[in-house]
Amino acid sequence: MFEFTGSPVPVREDLKNAYGDIWAHLSEPGPTLTGSQRVSLAAFVRAARSGDTPAWPDLPTSVLNLAALLFTDPGEVDRSSVRAAADDAGDPMTVEVISLVSMLAAVDGGHRGLTAELEPLPTPTEGAPTGVIAEGLKQRRTHIPMPAGAIPLALDLLPEVGRVFQDSFGPQYMTGHEMGFDDFGRAPGLNRAQIELVSSRTSLHNKCFY
Amino acid sequence: MLSSSANAYDYPLDIAAIRDPSIPTGIPGGTELLHFVDALVARAPKDLTRAQTAIINTFDQESLVDAAAVFGNFEMMNRVAEGSGIPISPQAMERMRDTIDELGLISLLKS
Numbered sequence: 001m002f003e004f005t006g007s008p009v010p011v012r013e014d015l016k017n018a019y020g021d022i023w024a025h026l027s028e029p030g031p032t033l034t035g036s037q038r039v040s041l042a043a044f045v046r047a048a049r050s051g052d053t054p055a056w057p058d059l060p061t062s063v064l065n066l067a068a069l070l071f072t073d074p075g076e077v078d079r080s081s082v083r084a085a086a087d088d089a090g091d092p093m094t095v096e097v098i099s100l101v102s103m104l105a106a107v108d109g110g111h112r113g114l115t116a117e118l119e120p121l122p123t124p125t126e127g128a129p130t131g132v133i134a135e136g137l138k139q140r141r142t143h144i145p146m147p148a149g150a151i152p153l154a155l156d157l158l159p160e161v162g163r164v165f166q167d168s169f170g171p172q173y174m175t176g177h178e179m180g181f182d183d184f185g186r187a188p189g190l191n192r193a194q195i196e197l198v199s200s201r202t203s204l205h206n207k208c209f210y
Numbered sequence: 211m212l213s214s215s216a217n218a219y220d221y222p223l224d225i226a227a228i229r230d231p232s233i234p235t236g237i238p239g240g241t242e243l244l245h246f247v248d249a250l251v252a253r254a255p256k257d258l259t260r261a262q263t264a265i266i267n268t269f270d271q272e273s274l275v276d277a278a279a280v281f282g283n284f285e286m287m288n289r290v291a292e293g294s295g296i297p298i299s300p301q302a303m304e305r306m307r308d309t310i311d312e313l314g315l316i317s318l319l320k321s
Contacts, residue, residue, distance in 0.1 A: 008262055009271035015279050070289050077292040098293035106286035113250055113278025115258060143295030151287060154294035165290070172283035182211075182218035188272040190280075193219050193237050196212035198280040199287075200228045201247040208288035209298060209315055 007114035018171040019110065019119070022103045025164045027122035030100075031132050032093040033059075035124030041097065042104050042121050045071035060088040063097055070101045075207025082143035092133045092157060095144050099161045106172060132160055151210060152176070173199070213309065229313050239268045246277055 001023065002016045026042060029035050040057035041064075047054030048068040056064065066085040070077050086094040111118050137145035137157050147153045152169070156162040169175060173195065178184045185191030190198075203210055216223035222236040231244040242264040249257035265274045303310065 009266065009274050011275055012272070015275065066293075070293055074289045074292045077289075079295055082293060082295065098290065102286045102289035102293065105289055106282040108282070109250075109285035110278050110282030113246070113281045114275070115255070115262065141295075141297045143293065146294060146296070151291055151294070151296055154290050154296055165286075168286070169283065172279045172286075182215045184215075186272065186276055188270045190243075190269065190273050190276040191219060192215040193212065193221055193223070194239060194243055194273075195276065195280050196215050197228070197235060197237055197240050197243050198247055198277050199284045200212050201231075201244050202251075202281050202284040203288055204228060204313065205247065205251045206285070206288040208291055210288060210291035210296075 002119060004111065004114055004116040007116040009114070011114065012171075014171040015110070018168050019107045021164060022107055022168060023119065023122050025161075026100065026104070028125045029127040029129050030096050030161065031158045032090070032096050032129050034129060035127065038096075038100055039121050039124045041067055041100055044068070045101055045104065046108070046118070046121075048072055059097075060085070062088045063093065066094070067097050067101050070098065071105060079143050086144065091145050095155055095157045096161060098144070099155050099158065099165060103165065103168065106168065110172070130160065133157060134159055225309055225312050239265070239273075242268045243277060247281060250281060 002019050004011045026038055027035050030038055033041070037057055037059065040055065041059065044054045044057050044064065045067050049072050062084040066077070066081050069081060082094060085097065108118055134157050137147060139145055140148060144154075145157050147156050152166050153162070155165050166176075170178070174184055174192070182192060212228075213223060213225065216237060221238070224233055224236050227233040227235040227240065227244065231241060231248065235241060235244065242261065245257070246261040246265055249261045262274055265277060309315070
């Protein structure tokens, strides 16, 4: 798994491990979806981007519309598209779908940057959804319920999902601790100013203020 | 943030280069990194291969992995930001006022 076939350079182990953790997470039952539904959703959005005819997972149309739009054109997602899904399927499932699509975009984006073949989707693990959902969170001028704070907390309605999301930052970008240092740098590798240049241009292309 | 990290390294950053990569960034290897992102987004295989080679020659192999990983990370973060609709605080808006104006970012804010 994660051989990065086609990459012109070797890939560091911590990045492979981070992607492997996301893949294991994707295959397992989530808070509201089975492993099979989660992997089907990933296949659906990949097909939506590639122009293939996707197999439609057994999920509400508004949820599938949000998933496809978020994967292919995130800048076009707005409150109405998120709330349409949440009104049909509930906030927890909507957050789970946002998380899956977003983490899939990370793994596929890293592969595309290295001109590596996309990793085949994992085999789903059997089992019922976990039902692990935080209580007491509200929408705070946001589309979904979340704690007060910044983007790293955005998925914390689903604590096990939020953990996987946050654990992926270090190998891909910087750990929370490293983000405290403006002069952070990898040696060999890019320093923080060079890292932020890549992130800024990527966000501008995605029409994302963040 | 880009401006504070550029300051930390004493790089003469020109923030306008984020909007227009023909403008020198002031950051070593900056033009090569911007071209890499542009080639990826454009899904232009030949341009991407050229951009990858330029990064390897300007920096090293590890830096190409870093650039691809950061691109992937922000493919993720941008989607979480749009999906969650997390607002930009007034304090952050004020702190970033020059950058917002220079890059025309106000148009990206949604109600």
